[in-house]
Amino acid sequence: MSVSSGKAGGISSIIYRVPTLEDGVGIYSLVQNSKPLDLNSLYSYLLLTAHHGDTCIVAELEGGVVGYVSAYVHPKKHDTLFVWQVAVSERVRKQGVGLSMLTGILKRPGFQSVRWLETTVSPSNTGSARLFHSLARKLNTSCHTSVYFSRDLFEGQSHEEEVLFRIGPFSMY
Template identity: 40%
Template sequence: MIDHKTITLDYQKPEAADGHAVWKLVKRSGGLDVNTSYAYILLCDQFRDTCCVGKQEERTLGFVSAFRKPSEPNTLFVWQIAVDPILRGNGIASKLLAEVLRRDDNADIQYVEATIGPDNIASRQLFLRLAKTFGAECAISELYGEELFPEAHDAELLFRIGPLRRGAGRLEN
């Protein structure tokens, strides 16, 4: 049973065993491309240092997948972020991102990037809030134009946030 009054999640590095529940979370979140279960198992295992799961009583209610850009390791590229529909608007997505950034082994990350569809207001607001929290600029440009996609797909806008002011980024659980 989820306690809606005290929404305190445990924010953890995921493990391979979390992949199944993450895949189910992404499916019920809506608005996201649902990748294979294998992709989520792989992310939770091989990219665990830059991913985070939010759980309450063993229920997986939030997830962020991200990786360091191979060409620019001090930049965290956020791939997908999902919060259970019943818990949105409670700062959970912001805390998932803050948790990844406050890990000791991620202290050298200075920039955060994500692509956002033009109609995804919640996601846009989330990353603008992240920039504000970390006292950083947010530059917006087009990264993947609609002509790149085989199906009808809006252009993906790149949000590049940074440099992060680490002392500014404090979000309590």
Template identity: 45%
Template structure:
């Protein structure tokens, strides 16, 4: 290959990498930092909005497949996803579009702190991103009767998961609440070096009125 050909190939590779990085950055920004006007414009362009509902045990396999398409989320067993969609259905939500599962949020109220909702995982299919769906799903759970007394929201995020940081910091702003950060599970102490540290993000306190606003 000539020097000119190599230069063109390198330039094309860099262009593809830059385009991919830009696309990923836009997707990451879309869920947590887009303005309401931007979200509405995307919804209009994409047509119908996903239907939000309580998950069913029959959703377990679809949830497992969806999470597998949403790196860097950790994949659990299908059995675990079945439990999320059945035992934790009141504090989880499924998003359906044209009969397909395009979003899922799992969560639970912390047993010793029932005023706290812990969000386990948030998954949104590529075709449903940019609609503010992740935030809608979390707020759907917060607005349910079972969460009437919830005043704090917690989740854990790895340092490199920019989409989740944007999502939950944006949610905190909408709730008018503070964010506290601390390491919950350490890479070396808890994961024996096999997983990045998980940072606990605690949002709150917030009011019942704030949960239903926006």
């Protein structure tokens, strides 16, 4: 699948592009500073970049990673992009970077068959919920929610349930 990069969004000097392996440490550090996200291993971010880079995106400002979305095409639903993590550096939040990254992936060549987007959101993460409701509005489509991973599945960890947001159908073309 070919990919695109370019400038977009609320801050004109931000570059949106496919992540490279050299972004791994910057991605790890961004997620580490983006509470309440779960921090995964650096290895997992490198693996996601190596295997699913075409469906992930970074926002770069002044040579540093200020935004990151990890995502992949659902292995059982080929018309659905599953978004795993979205992180935006505090210094550029609420300026459209999160929305620009999500739409940036969906606009890439090769995504014609993707008509749905799924993600999970913790009930207390209002910023995340607002981001995805805003995306549904922008795509002129609906957002259906249902519990995906109930709290008891996280036994022994202080983790909220994860609610599935299913957005669509939509067409970017």
